[in-house]
Amino acid sequence: MSAHTPVPSVTLGSMAELEPLIQGRETPLVIRGLCRDWPLVKAGLGSDDVAAQALLEGYRGDPVIAYYLPPEQKGRVFYNEAMDGFNYQAGKLPLGKVLQTLFEQQGKPEAAGVYVGSTDLDHYFPGLSAQHRLPLQRVRPMAHLWLGNQVRIAAHFDFPHNLACNLVGRRTFTLFPPEQVGNLYIGPMELAPGGQPISLVDMDAPDLARFPKFAQAQAAALTAELAPGDVLYLPSMWWHHVRSETQFNVLLTHWWRDTPAYLGRPNNALLHGILALRSLPKAQRMAWKALFEHYVFDHDEGDLAHLPEGARGMLTTPLDELNARKLRADLTNKLKR
Template sequence: MAERDSPIYDRLARVPERDWRGAGGIDAVSDGAHEPFVLRGLVEDWPLVAAGRRSAQAARRYLLDHARDRAFTVSIGPPGHDGRLFYDADMAMNFRSGTGKLGDIFAGIDKGEELGDIRTVYLASIDIPAHFEGLDEANPVDLGTRDPLKSIWIGTRTRIAAHNDYPDNLACCAVGRRRFTLFPPDQFRNLYLGPIDNTPAGRAVSMVDFAAPDLAAYPRFVDAMAHAQTVELDPGDAIFIPSMWWHHVEGLADFNILVNYWWRRTPAWLGQPQEALNHAILAIRDLPEEDRAIWRDLFEHYVFGADESVTDHIPEAARSILAPLTPESAGRLRAFLLRTLSR
């Protein structure tokens, strides 16, 4: 893997650490948090962490003991791949994706280690309950009343371009080492984002190569780095990444496992903001400038600046979706949108 060779990395701020062992545990330190922080040793007692400390092979055997008999999606880089899962020169993906049994995928990694020819192999965002039996129960995290999505990320040395996620994220380093470089949500302009509909993994990513940033092509990246925080996690450590924070993630060991938990602060029946952005591009962005100005004003009125003045003049029982949404009204709105979008 290429080293980061730019002086802009010399004096990065560190992600702060928090003590999670007091009253309330993770709940107390993460509830309402809008800044990232590190939880050292959070999962150091996991059997998966213990297996990884013995060897990478022991960690893989441990996972195989829990794996369900089903296909796993895997991304594989060509010979000479540097671990950066990204675009090629034609803006297609620089890796191929396929499916296979976990034992066969791990056998390929074993062979590469034996021959000293470790290819880029990456299993990303694998749903734990769907693909493993008993793994979650044997390696628990107490998240209180939250009901998170639980995913595992398995791979050789990788570099994952800076991206963000809508849910809050607790990411636990189980095997190997991870480096995170994080940016506040407002730094998206300085990260030079790529397409939002053609992405390596479903989210728009920074076009900057963090290993060797081209500051002539991406000069504002210097401004992004002035707001960045970084940290390296050892096995057993975890990091909390708030909603919409940008994060560049590197697997630093020859074999790495990360387990993460995603949860929303809003009800699951609310829509996804990214879908609204996509629809706005379809319906509004290419309108004449004077029309866009009208719609900008309407969005401010009904969405971003919505207050009682929007509905005070409407009988309460007749406010429909202008009233605070409920599961029922959200369902009706979703059904209406599906009908209109399918025309």
């Protein structure tokens, strides 16, 4: 992988400085050592065994979803060769069994990949929840734990903002701005590891003959190398490839969105756009693009000055919950026709 520009980093005097720092921020930022005093971070600095024991002590006991990659996959979570399935096996296992399998791989020259992703902290690890939370006041993020050995997660994006706390081991994030989507060669939308479309480019060995536009994405890429206790602020919609660098790694993500859930998921609008617009002749697509830019992407407060406030209807911003539900019901009924 070629060298990329590092993500800017800061060190804060206290946790209280975090929220004002990221409020409205649109680019990534690394906050060094912010979580260094958390119990799991301290346990991991002792040893992998101590960190694993701390996880088990905080664990509720419900089986977690675990992934196993054969050694020949070299830790890359991806598709099978036919791209009609994936290159890993998945199943529900007790955490103790997952950790046993993970530690059995340590020291092997060609280790199998072992991975547990996006596991709700409050439900599965209630004993860790209280002491492993960022003190955010304006938002209430969902906290999810990730653990495994040296695996690689293909570049993908998430709609929510994210504060990713690196608790045990080291991780490297390679980040791409949202506008680089056309240079990342995205795989199928219907079938993707983790349910989120991914880049088909192998970030360790990019095939520029097959993926020539990826060179432009590389030029725009940023890299964040996280040590235990470091936190990465990852804004909404930024593409990110994640590499776990050590034989035992634990990450805690904090996800939140800027708008209330009753406004729905933007991905649903994208799917409807594919259904209703993608097959139109180009001239009609461009006409609809102009309408979307006017009503959705480029609007500002002055656009509705010619309308009385009571006549603005669904264009009122922000849309309240009652009118959002009316709009959703109307759309649902029209989709049934």
